[in-house]
Amino acid sequence: MTFVLTFILFRSYVLGHLLTAFELYEEKRVRFQTQTLLQVARRLLGKIGDLGQLLRGVMAEARELAKAERCSLFLLDKDTGELVSKVFDGNAVTQRKSSREIRISGHQGIAGHVAQTGKLLNIHNAYQHPLFYKGIDEQTGFKTRNILCFPICDEERVIGVAQLCNKIDGFHFDKCDEETATAFSVYCGISIMHSMVHKRVQKAEARYKLSQELLLFHMKVPDIDVRNCLNSTYLHSAEEKFPTFDTFEFCPRDVDEHSSIYLCIKMFKDLDFIALFKIPEEKLARFLLLVQKGYRNTPYHNWFHAFSVAHFSYVCMKNLRLMERGIITKLQGLSFLISCLCHDLDHRGFNNSYMTQSGSQLARLYSSEGSINERHHLSQAICILNDPGSKILDSLSTEQFMESIDYLRELILATDLANHFRIFKQLKTLNPENIVDNQRMLLSLLMTCCDLNDQIKMWTTVHSVAELVYTEFFAQGDLERQMGLNPNLMMDRKKACIPALQIEFLDTVVTPTFEIFVQIFPEKSDFLQTISINREHWVEVKEKETTKNGSSC
Incomplete structure (x- = not known):
């Protein structure tokens, strides 16, 4: 009886208080949780x-x-x-x-x-x-x-x-x-x-600003310039002026600005791209002139560098008979040549690191994807290829067009040495027996070799190109110092020893890359001999500077 009374009292009075206390606790907990979440939301926003x-x-x-x-x-x-x-x-x-x-x-x-x-x-x-x-x-x-x-x-x-x-x-x-x-x-x-x-929205704004920059910086190609490019007299004159143009020994940097366009048309003709892909010559001429105008007047990354890179791809395809031997397809060859011409479009003379550190519009647009400069070059190339007056790929089927653009993307991005070193071990496995099964990897290697082709030329070319490169590098270093940054050694005009840096560049980048090239195409072993000779010249320059300055360069 006592137990029953106690239970009734508990249920009537104590349980009620407990439930009220629990509801109060739950209300406080929910209120605290809500306040906390609102504070969190404010911090996240x-x-x-x-x-x-x-x-x-x-x-x-x-x-x-x-x-x-x-x-x-x-x-x-x-x-x-x-x-x-x-x-x-x-x-x-x-x-x-x-x-x-x-x-x-x-x-x-x-x-x-x-x-x-x-x-x-x-x-x-x-x-x-x-x-x-x-x-x-x-x-x-x-x-x-x-x-x-x-x-x-x-x-x-x-x-x-x-x-x-x-x-x-x-x-x-x-x-x-x-x-x-x-x-x-x-x-x-x-x-x-x-x-x-x-x-x-930020990317869209950045793209808009870049487009505005491009429109302000470049002009439309006058029709008279296009017609002049198609003048057969001028074309034959350029061919006669440079009779060894189709050889590896030829130095494309000796070509003047106007002749370079005629010789680019010759590349497309010699490789049978105009006939095979039904490229209207007027559109080709306009395309080449737009690409030429798309390069800024930087010391090194300018039209003459692009022309030199394209020339090396041309002589590779012609002299090594890459398409005739089935090593690459005609469509790959066309994409390869276009990539070389466009690979540094609108280069501002600064590397990817500077673009990021300076907070440039390009960095805002591409930094999350990497290869900032290269992605911009690709974007500009596609803009020109989509211009109604320069659509040289118009006759391709949809599948061919998409494939060509895919190669264009891969090959332009391959010019970022960071990408080259990332796949370097795979590149070393290439040989004459497996290159047809590894065409994309081979094209990536060829693109890097084209970009480095100045280093297999005669010493006078190598030396003059180095001056252009370091003029550009030092200009970047000066700006980095103004920003309160410590420039990389090769960008620092006060500390850089050009001969020592060039020797290191040859040893770590150029020679290993061309060793793979020669491994695939042993008939071009003379490339390695030329690189070795140029290295000896840099050693001599380094020794002279050391003697002149009285200390190690």
Whole structure:
């Protein structure tokens, strides 16, 4: 009887107070969570102009909200279906040690499952869960105990996944953490979506400004200039003036500006591209004149460099009979020659590093993709090829056109030496037996050799080209010093020893590259002999400067 009375009293009075207290606690918790999330949202919106900074902010906030050891954030790549993370965790030290991106299948592991289903997963024991992918732990050395993984969505679909690992002040993530994560994901999705839109707007603005620069800097090609290019008398005169034009020994830098256009037309004719691809000669002439105008008057990266690079591709195709022997196709040959002509279009005389450090419009447009200058050159080439008066690829089928543009992209990007060194080990495997099966790799090598072709010419050419190169380098170094930066040694006119730098350049870049070329085409072993002779000349110059200055250059 006493027990019953006690229970009735408890239910009537104590239980009521307990429920009221619990409701009050829940109300305070929800209010605190809401206030916290609003503060988080305000901080995230402050980072909306920089996607990388925003993503790091998202991870730091999520980690703090849920009291987790680590947070990983993956965005869904629409093109590949992969989950991609460039900033893998919120730990700043780890980020400094490794900035490489991590990619996993959009169907793989816990993150993949959440991306596919759009539903949160709370896993108390990671290694016992069938979806857990150990590969990430193996790559990072991190030991995962428990996981709270939730989707990040925009207005239509899942755009990414956040993964919290290892609860700090508890055994595992609880229901409260799940609620916080669900609410937080809404703010994440809004912030990331707006950041991406902001980035697209920035790119559009940068493209517009670049287009304006291009329009202001370059003029339209007058019709009279086009007609003059097609004058057979002028063409024959140029051919007679340079009878050894189709040999490797010829120095294209000896050609004047006007003759260079006629000789470019000769390249297209000799290689049978005009007849085979039904290129209207008027459009070809206008294309060449536009490309010529597309080069700025920089000391080295100018039209004469482009003409020299194109000439080397021409003599390679003609003298090594690359197309006749089936080593490359005619379409590849056409794309190769066009790439050489266009590979440095609108070069401003500054390297990719300077473009990034100076915060240039080009860097804003292309820095996330790498090869800033090269991507700009490609963009300008495609603009000229799309000009109604210079559409030299108009007669190609849709498939041929797309293939040609694809080669154009690959070959122009191949002129970034960073890309060349990235595939250098693969290039070393090329030989006469396997080049037909590795045409893209071969073309990449040939493009680099074309870009370096000055180094296999006579000493007078090599020496004069070096002067042009360092005039451009030192101008950049002077600007970097004005910006408060320390120029690279080769850019610093006060410290650079040109002969020593050229010897190093020959040893580390030119000789190894042409050794592969000669490995494929042994009949051109004389290239290596010429490089060796030029190296000896630089050694002599270095010794003279050392004697003259009384100290080692």
